[in-house]
Amino acid sequence: MQRLTHLQRLEAESIHIMREVMAEAQNPVMLYSVGKDSAVMLHLAKKAFYPSPPPFPLMHVDTTWKFQDMYALRDKAARDAGMELIVYQNPEAKERGINPFDHGPLHTDMWKTEGLKQALTKYGFDAAFGGARRDEEKSRAKERIFSFRTASHGWDPKNQRPELWNLYNAKKAKGESIRVFPLSNWTELDIWQYIMAENIEIVPLYMAAKRPTVERDGLLIMVDDDRFPLKPGEEPEMRSIRFRTLGCYPLTGAVESTASTLSEVVQEMLLTTTSERQGRAIDRDGGDASMEKKKQEGYF
Amino acid sequence: MADIQTQDPVYKTDALIAEDIDAYLDIHQNKGLLRFITCGSVDDGKSTLIGRLLYDSKMIFEDQLAALEADSKRVGTQGQDIDFALLVDGLAAEREQGITIDVAYRFFATEKRKFIVADTPGHEQYTRNMVTGASTADLAVILIDARKGVLSQTRRHSFLAHLIGIRHIVLAVNKMDLVGYDQATFDEIVSDYSNFAESIGIKDFTAIPISGFKGDNIAIAPSPETPWYSGPSLIEHLETVDLGADEEQARPFRMPVQWVNRPNLDFRGFSGLISDGEIAPGDTVRIVPSGKTSTVKSIVTMDGDKDEAVAGQSVTLTLADEVDCSRGDVIAAADAPPQAADQFETTIVWMSDENLIPGRGYWLKLATQTISATVAEPKYEIDVNSLEHLAAKSLSLNSIGVAEVTTDKPIVFECYKDSKQLGGFILVDKITNATVAAGMIHFSLRRAQNVHWQPTTITRDDHSAMKNQKPALLWFTGLSGSGKSTIANVVEKKLARMNRHTFLLDGDNVRHGLNKDLGFTEADRIENIRRVGEVAKLMTDAGLIVITAFISPFRAEREMVRNMLPENEFIEVHIDTPLELAEARDVKGLYKKARSGELKNFTGIDSPYEEPEKPEIRIDTTAMTPEEAADLIIARIIP
Numbered sequence: 001m002q003r004l005t006h007l008q009r010l011e012a013e014s015i016h017i018m019r020e021v022m023a024e025a026q027n028p029v030m031l032y033s034v035g036k037d038s039a040v041m042l043h044l045a046k047k048a049f050y051p052s053p054p055p056f057p058l059m060h061v062d063t064t065w066k067f068q069d070m071y072a073l074r075d076k077a078a079r080d081a082g083m084e085l086i087v088y089q090n091p092e093a094k095e096r097g098i099n100p101f102d103h104g105p106l107h108t109d110m111w112k113t114e115g116l117k118q119a120l121t122k123y124g125f126d127a128a129f130g131g132a133r134r135d136e137e138k139s140r141a142k143e144r145i146f147s148f149r150t151a152s153h154g155w156d157p158k159n160q161r162p163e164l165w166n167l168y169n170a171k172k173a174k175g176e177s178i179r180v181f182p183l184s185n186w187t188e189l190d191i192w193q194y195i196m197a198e199n200i201e202i203v204p205l206y207m208a209a210k211r212p213t214v215e216r217d218g219l220l221i222m223v224d225d226d227r228f229p230l231k232p233g234e235e236p237e238m239r240s241i242r243f244r245t246l247g248c249y250p251l252t253g254a255v256e257s258t259a260s261t262l263s264e265v266v267q268e269m270l271l272t273t274t275s276e277r278q279g280r281a282i283d284r285d286g287g288d289a290s291m292e293k294k295k296q297e298g299y300f
Numbered sequence: 301m302a303d304i305q306t307q308d309p310v311y312k313t314d315a316l317i318a319e320d321i322d323a324y325l326d327i328h329q330n331k332g333l334l335r336f337i338t339c340g341s342v343d344d345g346k347s348t349l350i351g352r353l354l355y356d357s358k359m360i361f362e363d364q365l366a367a368l369e370a371d372s373k374r375v376g377t378q379g380q381d382i383d384f385a386l387l388v389d390g391l392a393a394e395r396e397q398g399i400t401i402d403v404a405y406r407f408f409a410t411e412k413r414k415f416i417v418a419d420t421p422g423h424e425q426y427t428r429n430m431v432t433g434a435s436t437a438d439l440a441v442i443l444i445d446a447r448k449g450v451l452s453q454t455r456r457h458s459f460l461a462h463l464i465g466i467r468h469i470v471l472a473v474n475k476m477d478l479v480g481y482d483q484a485t486f487d488e489i490v491s492d493y494s495n496f497a498e499s500i501g502i503k504d505f506t507a508i509p510i511s512g513f514k515g516d517n518i519a520i521a522p523s524p525e526t527p528w529y530s531g532p533s534l535i536e537h538l539e540t541v542d543l544g545a546d547e548e549q550a551r552p553f554r555m556p557v558q559w560v561n562r563p564n565l566d567f568r569g570f571s572g573l574i575s576d577g578e579i580a581p582g583d584t585v586r587i588v589p590s591g592k593t594s595t596v597k598s599i600v601t602m603d604g605d606k607d608e609a610v611a612g613q614s615v616t617l618t619l620a621d622e623v624d625c626s627r628g629d630v631i632a633a634a635d636a637p638p639q640a641a642d643q644f645e646t647t648i649v650w651m652s653d654e655n656l657i658p659g660r661g662y663w664l665k666l667a668t669q670t671i672s673a674t675v676a677e678p679k680y681e682i683d684v685n686s687l688e689h690l691a692a693k694s695l696s697l698n699s700i701g702v703a704e705v706t707t708d709k710p711i712v713f714e715c716y717k718d719s720k721q722l723g724g725f726i727l728v729d730k731i732t733n734a735t736v737a738a739g740m741i742h743f744s745l746r747r748a749q750n751v752h753w754q755p756t757t758i759t760r761d762d763h764s765a766m767k768n769q770k771p772a773l774l775w776f777t778g779l780s781g782s783g784k785s786t787i788a789n790v791v792e793k794k795l796a797r798m799n800r801h802t803f804l805l806d807g808d809n810v811r812h813g814l815n816k817d818l819g820f821t822e823a824d825r826i827e828n829i830r831r832v833g834e835v836a837k838l839m840t841d842a843g844l845i846v847i848t849a850f851i852s853p854f855r856a857e858r859e860m861v862r863n864m865l866p867e868n869e870f871i872e873v874h875i876d877t878p879l880e881l882a883e884a885r886d887v888k889g890l891y892k893k894a895r896s897g898e899l900k901n902f903t904g905i906d907s908p909y910e911e912p913e914k915p916e917i918r919i920d921t922t923a924m925t926p927e928e929a930a931d932l933i934i935a936r937i938i939p
Contacts, residue, residue, distance in 0.1 A: 002549070002578075002608070002610045003332065003545055004332075004333075004545070004610070004612050004613065005329065005330050005331060005332065005333075006331045006332060006333035006409075006413070006414040007329070008612075008613065009333045009612060010333070011614070012573060012612055012613050012614040013614075015573075015614035016558070016573040016614050019558040019559045019571055019572075019614070020558060020668075022559055023558055023559045023627050023668070046602060047601065047602045048571075048614070049561065049571075050600065050601065050602040050616070051561070051563050051567060051569075051600065052561055052562075052563040053563075134405050134407070135406075135407045141404045141405055141406065142402050142403065142404045142405075160402070161734060161735040162428060162429075162431075162432045162651050162726075162735050162738070163432060163735075164431070164432055164435040164436075164724065164726055164735075164738045165435045165436060165720060165721070165724045166436075166573070166721070167665050167666075167667075167724070167725070167726045169665065169726060169728050169733070169735045171663065171728055171733040172733055173733060184405070185405065185407075185416055187407045187409070187414075189328075189409070190414070193325065193328065193329060196325070197329065263321045263322050263325060264321065266321060266325065267317060267318070267321035267324075270317045270321075270324075271317060271318060
């Protein structure tokens with residue numbers, strides 16, 4: 001008799017989901033954001049198809065404004081997994097020089113939401129894995145594991161397919177696609193525990209170190225390159241910081257911390273009890289229902 | 301949190317977070333997992349209870365709590381009190397309308413277990429949502445308002461939980477604070493419920509008197525208010541209830557194959573989630589339905605080969621022999637394999653706005669098998685409130701019925717009560733791709749088990765070789781009066797002249813004999829087409845070129861016939877005549893009758909014609925004569 005732990009059961013479920021997609025979709029892709037959830041998702045994909053490499057490409061919908069450490073790990077992780085890496089940057093956003101300083105919400109909309117839609121259409125992917133978890137945000141708690149999207153990538157929360165047992169309905173018409181969330185039932189603590197148990201490589205920014213920072217709108221922002229517009233006479237201050245979540249560096253708030261090991265990070269997380277996305281400026285646009293609105297527009 | 305009096309459950313590991321995080325993580329590394337569903341309405345205090353479970357296990361973060369307090373004052377229904385419904389209700393549309401329409405999943409953990417709570421709020425679509433949430437649950441918490449006792453909704457929730465096979469039922473008698481923590485009230489409710497539970501086959505349940513609002517018997521029992529209660533607190537019970545992993549692992553081994561892993565010519569692995577039993581290298585297994593046996597060579601994982609694997613794990617097996625095995629097959633214990641059958645008695649929960657159409661082909665997905673299937677007219681429908689059996693011709697949204705299901709080919713299955721993985725299925729609409737129903741197999745019908753396919757010495761290939769032709773089914777479809785019969789006749793005449801062996805099945809003629817028992821209801825029209833399809837299939841087996849002329853207005857039925865035949869033998873011929881033209885011709889005077897209302901359900905008038913999307917041949921009758929049309933069709937089938 002062998003009793004499975006919660007992590008073993010979560011792992012088995014995620015692997016089952018990935019294999020179902022592989023068996024039923026024509027052209028799947030794994031969206032890879034380089035964050036810790038993406039790292040876990042990629043690790044599970046390696047396990048699901050071992051000894052084959054995961055039989056689909058990794059795709060990063062890039063904004064050109066991610067942390068440098070993220071770009072470094074992204075390229076290494078794809079290489080280590082033996083997977084093709086597709087980096088997509090919205091050409092219009094690139095041409096117009098869309099950036100987080102001058103364009104506000106348009107930055108996320110054009111680089112991420114539009115960029116993702118363009119990329120999925122361009123490559124004709126009919127199933128895309130994403131690392132979202134149900135415990136992250138209220139509207140996600142109700143989203144299916146296989147989440148159906150119209151040909152224009154829209155999500156209709158009132159018209160979701162019932163999902164019973166572990167039977168996933170992957171049938172769809174031409175042009176329609178499915179977003180698949182294999183980590184739906186994982187919590188933030190599960191993710192951290194799994195990273196520790198499996199020795200998964202994550203971006204060092206999750207751990208505290210001295211980094212150059214400035215304060216903007218109550219958020220502690222790391223100055224990651226020379227594109228950051230400093231005020232006249234302003235000097236970035238070296239602070240011991242880490243990140244709870246990673247995105248575009250000018251939009252991602254750091255927390256002051258000395259937690260430099262994984263277990264110290266988890267300790268801090270359990271003691272501070274502030275929910276995860278709070279450090280990310282993007283959720284605040286549009287108030288309460290902002291994530292749900294973004295999802296209906298096609299954001300992951 | 302001034303309004304919620306906390307009775308803090310102090311887990312002994314909490315202090316460890318600050319003192320010794322590694323020790324804390326060690327303890328939490330090896331937790332089990334329990335999935336449960338909460339049944340009841342907001343009136344029963346369900347949201348408050350879930351909110352309390354999250355709060356007591358420290359799963360509400362400070363910023364969420366602050367947002368909750370603000371929301372409660374702005375849109376809450378509890379005055380200045382915290383409205384926990386806001387915490388567990390997700391979507392903006394629902395919040396505005398004050399209704400919840402779906403299944404939401406919540407997470408919390410104690411030192412012993414991680415919990416996933418399926419919450420199915422609201423009254424609308426309750427059956428559909430509860431069945432969905434319950435399908436993955438190990439346990440159901442059935443909430444009762446102590447002031448109201450056992451209500452019809454309590455019975456409904458219990459019936460559904462039992463129907464979906466949840467073995468652990470908790471009767472949470474809530475709002476005990478509002479009845480003065482009166483033991484007699486509690487005992488009476490338990491006794492009432494006990495009688496009912498027994499009547500529907502629930503053998504065992506655990507009753508706990510609680511107050512979600514005050515926290516009594518949630519984390520610690522007995523609460524000082526209920527000294528008369530000697531059982532566990534709700535959380536203690538959730539932490540310790542035996543989930544029957546032993547039983548699951550003691551069952552014979554089964555693994556539905558999801559995917560064949562073939563990185564190179566030297567490796568061939570079969571990947572899947574083990575649904576029952578356990579497996580080790582050297583075990584003899586049988587591939588079902590083929591029946592071939594082999595031995596497990598290795599259990600391959602990225603962390604190295606394993607000595608054993610058990611139900612609930614996703615693995616990749618390699619076998620000692622080169623046996624045929626692919627997605628949809630089940631690898632099973634050689635001495636106790638599951639059966640394959642193609643006809644079943646099932647319970648079906650209908651989940652779509654569009655009613656069940658008996659006889660229509662749906663996709664049936666069971667484990668990793670997807671196959672075309674039809675549902676017969678239900679034997680009866682079950683009223684979820686009174687549990688009475690009602691006569692039914694169909695099933696509509698949220699209705700539950702018992703009906704026979706027939707699959708196109710035998711599938712590997714087990715009775716649902718023995719294996720949820722191999723006994724539960726979904727039905728998918730072939731046109732909209734929506735999941736329209738969930739079903740549970742009771743047993744296979746004898747017919748499928750005892751009528752074996754008799755292999756014949758003269759095969760269909762022999763038949764067609766003798767006739768020196770490739771068999772085919774030319775399926776003419778089109779409106780009444782479009783010219784189907786006329787063109788079909790010309791085609792057959794021409795083929796006969798070319799010494800081809802043919803047979804023309806005409807719609808009107810078949811109704812004089814084979815199908816004279818059928819009328820023109822939707823179900824009868826489907827059965828008409830099914831029989832014609834089967835007859836045409838036998839004729840192609842005999843090597844004939846079969847020509848049929850039926851209106852066959854529905855795509856699903858034409859697809860059903862297409863799926864009966866080997867690939868490329870079904871040739872759909874759309875006789876495309878505009879309705880105005882067909883009506884103007886009105887050879888049989890039927891359109892006139894239909895327009896006057898004398899004839900009901902007439903295709904094109906008050907019943908739809910679904911045009912073929914990709915017919916093999918399309919004949920535009922406004923552009924060619926029947927002779928020209930026939931030549932064109934023959935040119936396509938005779939190379």
